[in-house]
Amino acid sequence: MRFSRWLADRWVMGVALLVLGYLSLPIAVVAALSFNRPSSRLSYDFNEFTLDNWRQPCATSDMCDSVLRSVQIGFISTVVATVLGTLMAFALVRHRFTGRSGINLLIFLPMATPELVMGTSLLALFVSAGVPQGFWTVVIAHVMFCVSFVVVTVKARLAGMDRRLEEAAADLYAGPWQTFRLVTLPLVLPGIVAAALLAFSLSFDDFIITNFNAGTTVTFPMYVWGAAQRGIPPQVNVIGTAMFVIALLLVGLTSLRGRRSRRAALPVAPTAGRPVTSATGRRAKSPS
Amino acid sequence: MTALAHVPTSTGQPPGPPPPPRRGRHRLLPYLLLLPGAAWLLLFFAVPLFQLAAASLYDPSGSLATGYALTWAFGNYPDVLQAYWPQFARSFGYAGIALVLALLMGYPLAYAIAQKAGRWKNLLLVCVVAPMFTSFLVRTLAWKTILSDNGALVGLLRDVHLLGPDGRLLATPIAVILGLTYNFLPFLVLPLYASLERLDHRLLEAAGDLYASPVQTFRRVTLPLSMPGLIAGTLLFFIPATGDYINAELLGTPNEYMIGNVIDSAFLVRLDYPQGAALSFLLMAAILAVVFGYLRRAGTEEVL
Amino acid sequence: MTGMSAKTTGRDAPAGDLRLVNLTKRFGIFTAVDDLGLTIPQGSFFALLGASGCGKTTTLRMIAGLEQPTSGQVLLGDRDIARLRPYKRPVNTVFQSYALFPHLNIFENVAFGLRRRGIRSVDDEVMRMLALVQLDDFGHRRPAQLSGGQQQRVALARALINQPQVLLLDEPLGALDLKLRRQMQIELKRIQTEVGITFVHVTHDQEEAMTMADTVAVMNAGRIEQLGAPADIYEYPGTAFVANFLGQSNLLAAEAAGPAGSEVPVTAHGANFSVPADRARADRGTVYLGVRPEKLHLADSADRVPAGHQHVTGVVTDASYVGVSTQYLVRTGWGGELSAFAANSGLGGRLPVGASVVAHWDPRHAFLLPRKPGQDDDRTAGLLDEPVGASS
Numbered sequence: 009m010r011f012s013r014w015l016a017d018r019w020v021m022g023v024a025l026l027v028l029g030y031l032s033l034p035i036a037v038v039a040a041l042s043f044n045r046p047s048s049r050l051s052y053d054f055n056e057f058t059l060d061n062w063r064q065p066c067a068t069s070d071m072c073d074s075v076l077r078s079v080q081i082g083f084i085s086t087v088v089a090t091v092l093g094t095l096m097a098f099a100l101v102r103h104r105f106t107g108r109s110g111i112n113l114l115i116f117l118p119m120a121t122p123e124l125v126m127g128t129s130l131l132a133l134f135v136s137a138g139v140p141q142g143f144w145t146v147v148i149a150h151v152m153f154c155v156s157f158v159v160v161t162v163k164a165r166l167a168g169m170d171r172r173l174e175e176a177a178a179d180l181y182a183g184p185w186q187t188f189r190l191v192t193l194p195l196v197l198p199g200i201v202a203a204a205l206l207a208f209s210l211s212f213d214d215f216i217i218t219n220f221n222a223g224t225t226v227t228f229p230m231y232v233w234g235a236a237q238r239g240i241p242p243q244v245n246v247i248g249t250a251m252f253v254i255a256l257l258l259v260g261l262t263s264l265r266g267r268r269s270r271r272a273a274l275p276v277a278p279t280a281g282r283p284v285t286s287a288t289g290r291r292a293k294s295p296s
Numbered sequence: 297m298t299a300l301a302h303v304p305t306s307t308g309q310p311p312g313p314p315p316p317p318r319r320g321r322h323r324l325l326p327y328l329l330l331l332p333g334a335a336w337l338l339l340f341f342a343v344p345l346f347q348l349a350a351a352s353l354y355d356p357s358g359s360l361a362t363g364y365a366l367t368w369a370f371g372n373y374p375d376v377l378q379a380y381w382p383q384f385a386r387s388f389g390y391a392g393i394a395l396v397l398a399l400l401m402g403y404p405l406a407y408a409i410a411q412k413a414g415r416w417k418n419l420l421l422v423c424v425v426a427p428m429f430t431s432f433l434v435r436t437l438a439w440k441t442i443l444s445d446n447g448a449l450v451g452l453l454r455d456v457h458l459l460g461p462d463g464r465l466l467a468t469p470i471a472v473i474l475g476l477t478y479n480f481l482p483f484l485v486l487p488l489y490a491s492l493e494r495l496d497h498r499l500l501e502a503a504g505d506l507y508a509s510p511v512q513t514f515r516r517v518t519l520p521l522s523m524p525g526l527i528a529g530t531l532l533f534f535i536p537a538t539g540d541y542i543n544a545e546l547l548g549t550p551n552e553y554m555i556g557n558v559i560d561s562a563f564l565v566r567l568d569y570p571q572g573a574a575l576s577f578l579l580m581a582a583i584l585a586v587v588f589g590y591l592r593r594a595g596t597e598e599v600l
Numbered sequence: 601m602t603g604m605s606a607k608t609t610g611r612d613a614p615a616g617d618l619r620l621v622n623l624t625k626r627f628g629i630f631t632a633v634d635d636l637g638l639t640i641p642q643g644s645f646f647a648l649l650g651a652s653g654c655g656k657t658t659t660l661r662m663i664a665g666l667e668q669p670t671s672g673q674v675l676l677g678d679r680d681i682a683r684l685r686p687y688k689r690p691v692n693t694v695f696q697s698y699a700l701f702p703h704l705n706i707f708e709n710v711a712f713g714l715r716r717r718g719i720r721s722v723d724d725e726v727m728r729m730l731a732l733v734q735l736d737d738f739g740h741r742r743p744a745q746l747s748g749g750q751q752q753r754v755a756l757a758r759a760l761i762n763q764p765q766v767l768l769l770d771e772p773l774g775a776l777d778l779k780l781r782r783q784m785q786i787e788l789k790r791i792q793t794e795v796g797i798t799f800v801h802v803t804h805d806q807e808e809a810m811t812m813a814d815t816v817a818v819m820n821a822g823r824i825e826q827l828g829a830p831a832d833i834y835e836y837p838g839t840a841f842v843a844n845f846l847g848q849s850n851l852l853a854a855e856a857a858g859p860a861g862s863e864v865p866v867t868a869h870g871a872n873f874s875v876p877a878d879r880a881r882a883d884r885g886t887v888y889l890g891v892r893p894e895k896l897h898l899a900d901s902a903d904r905v906p907a908g909h910q911h912v913t914g915v916v917t918d919a920s921y922v923g924v925s926t927q928y929l930v931r932t933g934w935g936g937e938l939s940a941f942a943a944n945s946g947l948g949g950r951l952p953v954g955a956s957v958v959a960h961w962d963p964r965h966a967f968l969l970p971r972k973p974g975q976d977d978d979r980t981a982g983l984l985d986e987p988v989g990a991s992s
Contacts, residue, residue, distance in 0.1 A: 020404050020407055020408045020412060021408050021412050021413075023401075023404040023405070023408070024404055024405045024407075024408030024409065024412075024420075027401040027402070027404065027405045027481075028405065028420065028423050028424070030401070030478065031423065031424065031426075031427050031478070031481060031482070032423065032426065032427070033438075033442060034427065034435045034436075034438035034439060034442065034478070035426065035427060035430060035435065035438075037438040037441050037442055038430065038434055038435065038438045041438070041441060052437070052440040052441040052444055053441060053444055053446050053447065054441070091332075092332050092333035092336060093333060095329040095330070095332065095333060096329065096330055096333040096334070098329055099325075099326040099327075099329035099330045100330075102326075103325060103326035103329070104326075105326040105327065105330075111330060111334060114334060114337050114338065114341070114342065115337070117341070118337065118341050120531070120535060120587075121341075121535075121580065122535055122536065122538065122539030122579060122580065122583060123536065123539060124539040124541070124556050124559055124560075124576065124579065125345075125348070125539070125576050125577075125579060125580045126341065126344075128348060128559060128563055128572060128573065128576045129344035129345050129347060129348035129576065130340060130344045131563055132344060132347045132348045132350075132351040132569065132573060133340075133343060133344040133347040133348075135360070135569070136347055136350075136351070148340055149340065151336060151340075152336060152337065152340040152341055155333055155336060155337060156337075159333070209428070209429075213428075213431055213432050215432065215433060215542065216539075216541075216542075216556075219560070219564070220563060220564070228431065229431060229432070229433050232431065232433040232434060232437070233433060233542075236433070236437060236545075236546055240437060244434060244437075245434065247431070247434070248430045248431050248434035248435070249430070251429060251430045251431060252426070252429045252430040255426075255429035255430075256422075256426065256429060259422060263418065
């Protein structure tokens with residue numbers, strides 16, 4: 009009886025941990041394979057430990073070129089998509105206009121359409137318009153499917169913002185531009201940064217749409233795809249592991265920073281005199 | 297029900313409704329803000345769909361070299377359906393089985409993180425998202441190693457006679473379905489988590505107080521209240537899984553090919569645009585039909 | 601104060617009264633504020649009192665510049681500021697739920713207005729302001745780390761530091777619990793006396809308005825129902841709405857036939873009463889005869905009624921003991937109900953439910969209000985109404 013009670017309370021957590029194991033297993037394998045010296049080009053089995061792959065990640069130079077290209081495309085697409093999407097989010101949250109439902113549909117549909125359909129239809133457009141495919145057609149495609157995600161992310165942040173804060177700024181002698189710069193932007197910024205990170209990761213990792221519109225341009229996912237037929241160099245796993253570690257560090261750093269600022273701000277018994285100095289110190293840095 | 301879930305956090309009076317957006321002075325401003333983004337989406341999302349529709353009606357005897365003529369060749373549709381219905385069926389079949397597996401795994405996971413994890417909540421959430429930190433293709437290739445004929449998993453399954461002595465996992469439908477489940481599981485878990493997280497624990501206690509067994513509590517309270525997340529998660533899983541061809545290509549053989557593989561080769565290998573476009577359009581239509589049918593049965597079209 | 605005057609051009613000059621002239625605001629077909637005329641004397645503590653949706657907040661927002669009037673003027677002294685943008689007006693607001701900037705610390709929140717006006721050395725002024733609201737040591741904290749009452753005081757300091765000619769307070773105490781609200785009422789009153797700025801306070805809490813304000817304007821459906829000192833309005837309300845919004849009243853449907861000498865005789869439910877002529881807002885035709893519940897006394901027989909008092913007989917149907925007083929509900933001979941409050945002063949016993957009583961009052965405490973023909977029912981605030989001072 010007592011055991012079945014215990015089991016009833018814990019089985020969900022047990023299943024959850026097993027599923028998390030299923031989700032994490034491939035990453036562990038990628039990390040392990042980054043230290044592997046494969047027995048042959050087409051073998052995927054672990055053979056022998058080596059640090060060579062990490063010492064010479066660019067041993068196959070076209071792979072590193074493809075990573076660089078993906079970063080370039082990701083960067084440009086992110087900047088453009090973030091700007092376009094943020095503007096749209098502001099319009100949707102802050103203004104009334106006719107045609108809102110049409111715009112909402114236009115933003116929603118790309119997120120609900122299979123990538124395959126978006127990729128092939130863009131291909132059909134570029135071919136019939138005689139546009140040569142390459143770096144810039146990939147950027148165009150990436151901006152297209154990132155914009156919607158940016159709009160949704162920024163919109164959520166913006167909609168959660170109290171309009172009275174802006175009214176309070178206006179009431180306290182801030183003109184429209186100052187209100188935007190000193191109140192609106194700082195409060196929306198976390199949403200915009202999150203949207204940009206999302207856009208970059210979507211762009212960097214996209215294969216299907218890129219595959220139909222890249223022409224002879226090779227991004228990192230396309231390199232991996234091609235190499236899968238010819239034999240995967242183990243350095244691919246180095247890149248995969250490095251990406252994972254960098255992303256993990258970013259997440260860890262931001263959560264650590266958040267926690268530290270929360271802790272620093274919290275208890276501190278107020279002592280007479282001290283706040284004056286800290287307030288003065290803060291003033292010197294503050295914009296005005 | 298949602299009114300019950302809402303528990304005021306302060307005894308004070310809730311703030312009034314936000315003031316309505318200002319009108320008048322800047323009547324053109326919203327359009328200016330929308331213009332670049334909307335133009336981009338129109339030009340590179342909406343217009344191409346029409347182009348794809350047109351391409352699907354091209355004269356099938358044309359070629360990329362000689363040029364295509366729009367002959368309203370509706371015959372392309374029955375032609376491709378007849379030729380590729382097995383791949384179509386496989387796409388929906390594999391995605392459907394993967395969805396069931398993902399629900400069996402994803403619901404307990406989302407529930408455990410939302411309701412049972414306590415202070416480990418954020419860490420576990422990061423673990424769910426973590427796979428997406430690295431490349432989709434590289435992760436899928438890792439399954440090749442895990443499921444390899446010489447790998448520990450296949451060895452184990454052969455030892456316990458779940459697999460015959462020559463039995464394989466790689467290059468079978470099992471591998472493809474496992475890959476699909478794995479790759480899109482986070483998309484199912486995250487929205488589900490979001491709606492389970494909002495679930496007030498006291499509602500479950502209230503159900504228990506009112507003589508509901510744990511199973512009844514789940515059926516009558518937890519499940520209905522997590523419905524929005526469940527619906528969103530299901531769609532976010534099913535749509536990309538149906539259109540996927542990477543798992544079939546990397547983990548399967550031509551016997552496991554899905555419709556995506558056919559479309560890919562029609563556009564990029566055989567350069568048969570009318571056929572590829574017709575297949576793309578059929579895929580989209582089929583997915584939309586399934587999605588709307590599902591939403592109607594689920595009774596909530598507001599998700600859109 | 602002295603450090604500021606050099607910078608604040610003209611801001612220190614006495615502004616003069618705040619006058620609203622024919623102020624109207626329509627949202628589509630809905631008229632929120634209807635041809636409002638109002639003069640708020642300089643340096644006064646003025647309360648706009650009304651139920652939610654009566655137009656009081658819209659009026660405040662038009663004074664602040666956050667809402668454009670459909671028509672009419674907002675005059676500060678002789679200057680019409682109705683078309684000025686909010687950041688150009690010498691008016692500051694304490695917002696409902698405070699609207700403190702969450703990304704700035706308390707010091708920067710309070711300094712915000714000074715900095716926007718280009719004042720460089722703000723330290724002394726900010727610290728002086730924080731001292732005024734007793735938050736000297738909180739400058740480096742973020743708003744989220746403060747309690748509701750502290751946030752409220754920051755919001756006040758942030759507005760007051762600009763030395764506005766008019767300070768607007770939009771339900772500033774609405775989010776505080778009862779005890780804190782009492783405390784802040786006294787504190788706000790103290791600060792207003794200290795700085796001498798015109799305060800315009802919007803509230804739906806009649807007790808709050810009466811406690812703090814010199815002048816109260818009761819608003820209903822976009823119009824001012826009555827304006828005056830709290831005691832004057834309470835003792836001699838102008839309309840049936842005011843009689844029951846500010847406190848409670850027993851209003852009996854009655855007929856009057858014009859004044860007779862210094863009295864106005866009325867008949868209600870077949871009985872004759874009279875009211876002094878100077879307490880009659882209407883003296884002919886259909887009227888309400890009003891008596892406040894605490895001015896209605898209960899006696900166990902007619903011969904105990906003091907000379908000069910008027911009375912009706914009835915039966916006690918409900919008695920609620922609320923500590924400071926006991927609130928009775930009395931059913932009269934014609935089926936109406938009257939409400940009577942008896943102070944628990946220790947004199948006289950409590951009456952049981954079912955007891956036959958005589959309800960009597962001094963005619964000098966009664967009043968006559970106009971009544972539209974057709975509104976034939978009595979209007980008695982029942983015991984189930986919310987207790988005095990509690991807010992929704």
